[in-house]
Amino acid sequence: MVTLSLVADLSGNYDIRRFPAVSKGKAGYAEAETWAQAVGFGFHESTRTPEHRERSLATYEVDGRIFTGAYQTGPVAPSSLPAEVPVATFGTFRKTLNIGFGRMLEAQLVTAVTVRTSHRRRGLLRRMMTEDLQGAKDDGIAVAALTASEGSIYGRFGYGVASLERSVKVDTTARFKLAHQATGTIDVADPKVLLDVAPAVFNRVHRNTPGSIGRQDWYRQLASGSLGRDGKEDPAIKVALHYAADGGVDGYVSYKFLGWETEPYTVEVVDLVAATDHAYLELWEYLAAIDLVERVSWNEAPVDDPLAWALVDPRCIDASDSRDMLWLRLLDVPAALAARHYQADGKLVLAVGDNLGLTGGTFALNIDGGQAGVERVPDETAADLELDVSALSSIYLGGVCPVTLKAAGKIREAAQGAALKAKQMFAVERATHCLTHF
Numbered sequence: 001m002v003t004l005s006l007v008a009d010l011s012g013n014y015d016i017r018r019f020p021a022v023s024k025g026k027a028g029y030a031e032a033e034t035w036a037q038a039v040g041f042g043f044h045e046s047t048r049t050p051e052h053r054e055r056s057l058a059t060y061e062v063d064g065r066i067f068t069g070a071y072q073t074g075p076v077a078p079s080s081l082p083a084e085v086p087v088a089t090f091g092t093f094r095k096t097l098n099i100g101f102g103r104m105l106e107a108q109l110v111t112a113v114t115v116r117t118s119h120r121r122r123g124l125l126r127r128m129m130t131e132d133l134q135g136a137k138d139d140g141i142a143v144a145a146l147t148a149s150e151g152s153i154y155g156r157f158g159y160g161v162a163s164l165e166r167s168v169k170v171d172t173t174a175r176f177k178l179a180h181q182a183t184g185t186i187d188v189a190d191p192k193v194l195l196d197v198a199p200a201v202f203n204r205v206h207r208n209t210p211g212s213i214g215r216q217d218w219y220r221q222l223a224s225g226s227l228g229r230d231g232k233e234d235p236a237i238k239v240a241l242h243y244a245a246d247g248g249v250d251g252y253v254s255y256k257f258l259g260w261e262t263e264p265y266t267v268e269v270v271d272l273v274a275a276t277d278h279a280y281l282e283l284w285e286y287l288a289a290i291d292l293v294e295r296v297s298w299n300e301a302p303v304d305d306p307l308a309w310a311l312v313d314p315r316c317i318d319a320s321d322s323r324d325m326l327w328l329r330l331l332d333v334p335a336a337l338a339a340r341h342y343q344a345d346g347k348l349v350l351a352v353g354d355n356l357g358l359t360g361g362t363f364a365l366n367i368d369g370g371q372a373g374v375e376r377v378p379d380e381t382a383a384d385l386e387l388d389v390s391a392l393s394s395i396y397l398g399g400v401c402p403v404t405l406k407a408a409g410k411i412r413e414a415a416q417g418a419a420l421k422a423k424q425m426f427a428v429e430r431a432t433h434c435l436t437h438f
């Protein structure tokens with residue numbers, strides 16, 4: 001790590017600029033392209049080719065992304081990158097978040113956060129984040145979300161882990177047997193059909209799955225092999241579709257064989273999206289049936305996975321790596337609480353801390369017939385639970401247990417049993433899982 005004395009000290013002043021992502025041929029393309037290059041640098045990517053930049057920016061435009069960049073206003077170090085290259089980047093776009101029982105809330109999605117090494121630890125991330133969260137709140141957005149490169153950065157801004165995922169390696173030799181009676185059928189398709197089919201199937205999953213975030217345009221391109229992570233077509237992609245009994249497609253898997261050098265011979269799942277429980281298990285049966293392959297790996301598998309329970313031998317799944325996935329940040333506690341449906345009636349008074357001053361306070365949550373009434377009450381009111389907004393954000397989607405957060409010291413239980421009551425109230429109809437990385 002470099003110390004501050006070794007980095008250019010010409011850059012104490014920055015101009016923060018925001019502009020929309022645009023595709024080639026539109027005004028502002030050069031600025032957007034330079035911004036995207038800076039993001040690549042921040043994540044240690046090789047310099048993207050002009051074609052890769054063009055294709056990425058076309059998908060970002062579809063998403064309606066807003067790019068924020070920090071630009072040096074003072075003198076730039078001689079022969080260093082010019083002032084039009086941002087020293088810091090911060091991207092946002094808006095998609096719906098499934099908050100349980102099919103209810104949707106628009107979310108501010110934060111992505112592409114980078115600060116050039118020579119300008120780090122001068123408060124640029126803090127400045128961009130606090131300004132952006134305030135702006136989103138002013139627009140009436142009640143939650144922000146991100147997926148994090150490191151676990152230690154975002155808690156200080158009020159984000160809490162709200163969903164988990166894990167990497168699995170599944171033994172698909174003769175040992176793989178499911179206690180499941182197939183109801184649909186599967187067939188192989190030209191990967192390009194996913195350009196149309198994938199969004200329709202995903203939207204069904206999105207409506208059914210607490211914690212799901214609407215997908216950016218790139219996903220259908222990735223799943224169909226049209227635009228791989230390296231910016232090129234991916235000819236290795238294969239696709240199978242699942243058909244329900246009525247003949248409609250209700251699931252798909254996009255995958256690739258990792259080559260004869262990888263032993264045991266392995267297929268890697270690129271995207272597995274199933275709108276029904278049957279489709280999910282039957283797509284796994286298909287993957288396990290691929291000849292000459294002994295292992296299927298998937299890096300975005302749910303932690304609470306029906307596959308493990310459907311397998312005659314659950315030890316076919318080797319899953320050592322469970323990790324945080326979606327980080328959530330409530331921006332407007334009363335609006336977010338009122339938007340949810342609740343499984344158990346009751347009353348909880350929550351004293352919520354927020355060191356960014358966006359939405360702290362004491363709130364009385366009254367659930368009657370599953371519907372919430374939320375009222376801000378004086379701070380002196382006796383609270384049942386005292387917690388930071390990051391902890392409330394963690395339990396909001398029902399994917400993290402308040403009793404566990406109490407045990408960890410993240411929630412203080414002033415009224416005995418209140419954490420268990422919160423667990424029952426915030427419960428959702430099925431396991432929280434987010435299939436969208438952004």
Ligand SMILES: CC(=O)SCCNC(=O)CCNC(=O)[C@H](O)C(C)(C)COP(=O)(O)OP(=O)(O)OC[C@H]1O[C@@H](n2cnc3c(N)ncnc32)[C@H](O)[C@@H]1OP(=O)(O)O
Binds near residue numbers: 150
């Ligand atoms: C949503 C996403 O895009 S995730 C991707 C995040 N980006 C990366 O990991 C790329 C590589 N890293 C970077 O570009 C930078 O180091 C960043 C963006 C993580 C931090 O940017 P900086 O401008 O240096 O952060 P800034 O100076 O504003 O620091 C803000 C606070 O975060 C802390 N912080 C910054 N980076 C880290 C880190 N990697 N780990 C722990 N704490 C950190 C600082 O100590 C500071 O704490 P404080 O204000 O509570 O005292």
